[in-house]
Amino acid sequence: MDTNNQNITTRPAINTDLPQLNEFLQFLVEAERPFDPTLKDGKIFYYDIQELIQDKDTEILVIEENNEIIGCGYAQIRSAKAYQRHELFGYLGFMFVKPQFRGRGINNLLLNDLKKWVLSKGITEIRLEVYSDNEPAVKAYEKAGFQKILTTMRCEIS
Template identity: 30%
Template structure:
C-alpha cells in the first residue's frame, strides 16, 4: 500500500469533495447546533493546515490542524472514505497531523467529535487522546465529545 499525504488547499476540487462527503455523513446524525466542522471558506480564513491522503492516485481521506497560538492545536475535518477504513489510513493521517503540531512546538493536541463517530473515537483513544470538558467554542452537548493529548 503506497499512501501519500500532501498539503492541499481546502478549496481544491479533491479536498472540497472529501469535506462534502464528510458533511453528508454527519448531517443525518447531528442537528446543526451539534455540527462544528468548519466550512471550506472558514478552513482557509482560519489558516488551517489541510492535508489529503492518497492511496496510489486516489484521494481516500483528509484532515487539518489549526494552531491556537503556542498553547494548543486542534484537529479539524478528519475523514477517511468508508471503503478505505481499516487499512491504516486514519492512523497515518492522524500521525501526520500530530507531527505537524509537534514540529511547531505545540504541546497539546485537541479535537471535538460526535458521539456516533465510534471508529474515530477508537482511533483517537488508541493514539492516547483522553476525554476532556468542552474547550474553546464548544459547549456541553450530549452529541459531542472533546478530547486532548499531550505531545
C-alpha cells in the same frame, strides 16, 4: 488490518485539490447528520477550505494512494483559554477517509503526520471534537491516545 500501505503518501493540500476536498466535506457532513439534529438541511460548509490552505497557522494534508486522494485532515494552531496551562494547542479537524479505504490504518498515518506538523511548531497539546454518539470515531481516537474531557449537552425548550 492491511499493512500494504507503501503506495500511500501524505502531502499538503493545494488549490487544485479543492473540488475533491469540498466533496469530502459534504460526505463528512452527511456522516455527521445523524449525530446532530441542529444541522441545517442541504450543503453545509463548516469552513472555507481554500482559506485554510492559505492560512500559515493551518496545515491541510491530503492522503493519496497511487495518486488518488483518499482522505484528508487538518491541524490548526489555536490560542488556548487564558485559564489553561498551555498558551497554544493544535486543533485537528476535517478528518476523512473514503469508506472503501477504512480499516487500513490510514487515519492513523494522517494523524501522525498532523501531530508531527504541530510538534514542529513547538506545540505539544492537540485537541479535536467528535460526536459522542459516533462510537467508531470515539474508539479510534481513544486508541490513538485521545481522552474525553468535556461533553457538550443541548436541550430544546419551548
